[in-house]
Every structure is written in C-alpha cells, then in structure tokens.
Amino acid sequence: MQITKLSIIVPVRNVEQEISGVLRSIAAQAAGLEAEFIVVDMGSADRTVWEAVQLIKELKLRGFVIQNGDGTVAAALNTGIQKSGGDYLTFIFARRLYRDFISGYLETAARTSADFVFGSISEEESHAAERRLISRAIRQESGAQYLKSILNDAIHIDISAIMLRRKFLLDRQIYFFDSCSHGYAEEFVFRCLLSAETIAQSPTIIKRDTVYELKRGKQKSIGKNIFQHTDAMLRIFDMIKAARRDDAELIQLFEHQKLPLTVMNGIDVMLKEGAGYNAVRGYLRVAGYDKLLSTGRQTDKALKRRITVWRTIPWMYKAK
Known part of the structure; x- marks a missing residue:
C-alpha cells in the first residue's frame, strides 16, 4: 500500500493552453515526494480534462482528474478535500501560482505536526521562523x-x-462554503486559523511563478455577487463572537476595520463595472450592508476617509 504524505488539489476551468505548464511546475516541486495530484475540473468547455489526463500519464504522476460539473471553485476544492488521502494537503491555483514551497512546507509540517503551515515573505521572516524551528519554540500564538x-x-x-x-x-x-464565489478563500483561511491548535510558519520564502501562472483577466462582470465576500466575513464575525467573545480587540478589529473595508471594496468593484452611485447606495441600503460602515478606534485613517466621502458626497468618491 502506497503512503501519501501530500495531496495536491488543483481546481481548473478552461485552461487547455495553460494546464501543461501548471502541472509541470507543480510536478517539479513535488519530485521525489509521496504526493498525489487531484485535478478537479469545473465544467470546462475546452480540452482541459483531456490534457490533464494525458499529462498525469506522461509525467507518471500519482493522481486523477475529477469532473465536478459547472460549479464554484469552493465546491471543487471541497470535492478535492473529500477525495484526498494525504496526511497533508495544499491547493494550487493557476491564477496565483507559487514555486518552490512544497518540500519546505512538508519539512516544517514534519518537524512541528502543525495543523496549519504558511510561508515567509522576506528574509527577515524566514530567519525568525528558522530560529523558532531550531529551538523547537514553535510560536504558540493562538x-x-x-x-x-x-x-x-x-x-x-x-x-x-x-x-x-x-x-x-x-x-x-x-x-469551503460551497455556494460562495467571492471571499470563500479568506473565510476558509480564517476559519482554519481560529480552529487550529498548532500553526507554524515555514522558513520557506514564497515567490510567484510568473512563467506558468495564468495571465488572463476575469471573463465576466461580478456585480452584486461581490458582496458574497461581505457575507463570508459576517459568518467569520459570528464565529468570533461565539468562540472569542472575551477578545474585545479582535471583535473591534473585525467590526470597525475588516467588515467596513470589505463593504467599501465591494462598492469599488460595482462602481468600476459601471454601476451608478445611487444604484449602489440603494442596494447597500436594501441589503443592509450600509449598516456595516461603522468606524472606531480600530479603523485606519484611509478607510475612515473613504467611508466619510462615500456617505456625505458620494459623487466625489473615487473607487480605489
């Protein structure tokens, strides 16, 4: 029976031209590791599935392709989790591809038995993470x-x-929240952080793979669906209030910084896509999102200015 240390979950849709580079990039990172590849297709209309199957055979990878139907990325990732068999798992996205992190993360996971491993973004962070690993003083922050x-x-x-x-x-x-198309990733990360017992930072410095990363922009407008991100953050806020009700600092940070920032970012998306100020203000009022634009000591100055201008002279507001 083969041991699987790592499940690599790759959600894809209509990436016939890019799938070869993406899978080759990941395969190079996972060379020599006990890893399985789970490619989850989301209703591709091109030859993505065929190309993925052929590449798995050509590269002699352990893995398979799942046709998950025309659903959300969140639903595809859930399918990948359910079908995975590794001790650990990671998600690979064609639009945001990183290189040379898998083996370093696995080493950190082996040394710490962490529930959650993330990387470093600078030499300073990397050195600090390495010192903690050497001293076995894993950062026991909650x-x-x-x-x-x-x-x-x-x-x-x-x-x-x-x-x-x-x-x-x-x-x-x-x-992941199956029906959510915007904010599902951040919600999942926050939920994991709030639930994990051991969180470890790897000394591995993460770097984008600009060679194989998908460079095509968004294919269609987002519209009001952008406020699914706000709904996702509201679910996390409910979790915080239930499980961390004594943590006033976190509650205030979320209520007076994260939630209003998420709403304002949603406003920016709608305005950039051509929605009128009055239409956006009307939607916020009906949906109740305008009530989330509350500020306090935890709100940074830039966000306060954005909210003030939006509330008082919306026709002067410039989307970021």
Whole structure:
C-alpha cells in the first residue's frame, strides 16, 4: 500500500493552453515526494480534462482528474478535500501560482505536526521562523492572534501557499462554503486559523511563478455577487463572537476595520463595472450592508476617509 504524505488539489476551468505548464511546475516541486495530484475540473468547455489526463500519464504522476460539473471553485476544492488521502494537503491555483514551497512546507509540517503551515515573505521572516524551528519554540500564538496580525497587515497568508493537516480539517469539519464565489478563500483561511491548535510558519520564502501562472483577466462582470465576500466575513464575525467573545480587540478589529473595508471594496468593484452611485447606495441600503460602515478606534485613517466621502458626497468618491 502506497503512503501519501501530500495531496495536491488543483481546481481548473478552461485552461487547455495553460494546464501543461501548471502541472509541470507543480510536478517539479513535488519530485521525489509521496504526493498525489487531484485535478478537479469545473465544467470546462475546452480540452482541459483531456490534457490533464494525458499529462498525469506522461509525467507518471500519482493522481486523477475529477469532473465536478459547472460549479464554484469552493465546491471543487471541497470535492478535492473529500477525495484526498494525504496526511497533508495544499491547493494550487493557476491564477496565483507559487514555486518552490512544497518540500519546505512538508519539512516544517514534519518537524512541528502543525495543523496549519504558511510561508515567509522576506528574509527577515524566514530567519525568525528558522530560529523558532531550531529551538523547537514553535510560536504558540493562538489563531486569534494570527488573525489580528493579518487584519493589521503584520503578516500575509495566501491560500495559494498554505499546507493543512487533513485530519484536522476532517475532525473539525472545515470546508469551503460551497455556494460562495467571492471571499470563500479568506473565510476558509480564517476559519482554519481560529480552529487550529498548532500553526507554524515555514522558513520557506514564497515567490510567484510568473512563467506558468495564468495571465488572463476575469471573463465576466461580478456585480452584486461581490458582496458574497461581505457575507463570508459576517459568518467569520459570528464565529468570533461565539468562540472569542472575551477578545474585545479582535471583535473591534473585525467590526470597525475588516467588515467596513470589505463593504467599501465591494462598492469599488460595482462602481468600476459601471454601476451608478445611487444604484449602489440603494442596494447597500436594501441589503443592509450600509449598516456595516461603522468606524472606531480600530479603523485606519484611509478607510475612515473613504467611508466619510462615500456617505456625505458620494459623487466625489473615487473607487480605489
């Protein structure tokens, strides 16, 4: 029976021309590792599935292709989790591809038995992470502390470059929100952080793979669906209030920084796509999102200015 240390989950749709480079890039990273490749197709209308099957055979990879129907990326990732068999798993996205991180993350996971592993974005972070590993003084900050650091822009965690212990996800029943197309990744990361017992930063410095990364822009307008991101953050806020009700700092950061920022970013998307100011303001009022534009001590000055201009002289507001 083959041992699988890592499941590599790759959601794809209509990437017939790019799938070869993406899979070859990942295969090079995973060379010599006990890894399986799970390509989940989301209703491609081109030859993506055929190309993926042929490449798995050509590169002699352990893995398979799943046709998941014309659904969301979140649904495809859930299918990948359910079909995975590795001790750990990672997600690879063609539009945000990183190189040379898999083996380093696996080494960190082996040394720490962490539920959640993420990388470093600078030499300074990398050296600090290595010192913690050598001394075995794994940073025992809670997930709430990590979340505060993210909200304060002190650390950056990208779902395209994380590694998760599969048993942790299954035991805690952590999945993506199937019907969500915007904000599903951030919600998943936040939910994992708030639930994980051990979180480890790998010394591995993450770098984008600009050679094989998909460079095509978005194919259609987003419209009001962008506020699915706000709904996702509201679900996390409910989780925080239930599980971290004594953490006033985190609650205020989320209420007065993260939620209003997410709403304002949604406003920017609608305005850039051509929606009128009155139409956007009317939608926010009806949906109740305007009530989330509250500020406090935790709100940064730039966001306060954006909210003030939007509320008082919306025709002067310039989308970021």
